[in-house]
Amino acid sequence: MQYLAIFRIALSFKREIWIVLGVILFLLSLPVLSVAVLANAGVVAVSQALVSVDESTKEVEIRNPTGLVVKRLAVTSSWPVEGIVTQEFGNPGPWYDRSGHTGIDIADSHGKIGRPITTFMVGTISKVVNTDNQYGRYVFVDHGDSIVSQYWHLSSTPAKVGQTLKPGDVIGYLGSTGISTGPHLHFEVQVYGVPVNPRTFVGGNPARGN
Numbered sequence: 313m314q315y316l317a318i319f320r321i322a323l324s325f326k327r328e329i330w331i332v333l334g335v336i337l338f339l340l341s342l343p344v345l346s347v348a349v350l351a352n353a354g355v356v357a358v359s360q361a362l363v364s365v366d367e368s369t370k371e372v373e374i375r376n377p378t379g380l381v382v383k384r385l386a387v388t389s390s391w392p393v394e395g396i397v398t399q400e401f402g403n404p405g406p407w408y409d410r411s412g413h414t415g416i417d418i419a420d421s422h423g424k425i426g427r428p429i430t431t432f433m434v435g436t437i438s439k440v441v442n443t444d445n446q447y448g449r450y451v452f453v454d455h456g457d458s459i460v461s462q463y464w465h466l467s468s469t470p471a472k473v474g475q476t477l478k479p480g481d482v483i484g485y486l487g488s489t490g491i492s493t494g495p496h497l498h499f500e501v502q503v504y505g506v507p508v509n510p511r512t513f514v515g516g517n518p519a520r521g522n
Contacts, residue, residue, distance in 0.1 A: 355412035356402040359508040372513055374457060374503060383457045385433075387515045390479035392463060393429045393486055393497050394521030395420050401509040414507035415462070415500030420486055421520045425467050425495045427486040430479055432461060432499075432514055437475045437483065442468070447498070448490025451483045458505075464498035465490050 365387065366373050374383035399417035420427055431453045438460065439452035448465035455461065467487025477483065488495045501510045 355414055355507055356509070358506055359401070359512070362503045362506060363508045363512045365512060374459070377504065385513070388432055388479070388513060389515050390430070390432045391418070391514055391516075391518035392432050392461075392499050393418050393427050394519045395427065395486070395496070396520060397517060398496060401507075401511065415464075415498045416510050417496050417498055418518055419494060419496040423495055425485070425487050427521065428482045429463055429466065429484045429486060429497055430481055431463075431477045431483055432479060432510075433459075434478050435461070435476075437471050437473050437477065440469060440471050440473055444489045446490050448487060448492060449484070450490075453477060453483070458503055460502045460505075461510075462498070462500040462502070464500070465492045465496060467495075 361379075362375055364373055364375075365371070366384075369384070370387060372385040372387055373381045374385070376382045395418040397416055398419045399413055401414070401416050402412040404412060433453075433455050435453040435455040437451060438454040440450075441447075442449050449469055450462060450464040450466060451469050451471045453461045453463075463484060465487050466484035466489065469484035471483045486495055486497055499510055501508055501513060
């Protein structure tokens with residue numbers, strides 16, 4: 313019975329377990345970057361190994377697991393929602409997420425539900441969950457080149473899988489579904505399935521909104 317209870321607890325945190333396993337596999341595949349990353353393992357270190365901004369060109373550089381730059385992108389200013397950043401990428405989370413927060417939390421400045429949420433970059437909707445769960449209602453957008461953005465805790469979403477998007481197209485509305493302490497958006501960007509800092513792609517801060 314004791315082992316069954318432990319197994320059930322582990323299943324309740326299956327996403328966190330998969331992220332840890334993904335980070336470990338990623339680190340094992342890094343012949344060029346492994347020394348620097350292993351010296352300071354965690355979501356911030358892995359993020360910096362995968363994406364960074366070239367200071368001379370001000371472009372975002374995407375690297376593959378061998379350290380080769382495979383894509384360059386312009387930094388955007390298109391935040392997915394208006395509000396206040398309440399939790400940064402990499403900050404320590406709850407006891408089960410001590411390696412660091414995997415996204416950026418943006419809360420409504422007036423604590424209200426319903427602000428429109430848009431994608432930060434051109435892409436195609438790859439997953440929509442419109443029923444409440446641990447992460448609330450959420451949408452995933454595939455931007456190509458192994459870049460996927462995620463938008464959690466939505467109150468509702470009109471998004472459909474396969475729908476093509478550009479910044480400004482509404483994919484959902486700010487909510488507090490799932491495990492949430494108030495109306496906010498968890499905005500996450502993954503490269504090769506590993507969370508990276510959204511601020512690498514999006515400059516400045518979101519507008520506070522009226």
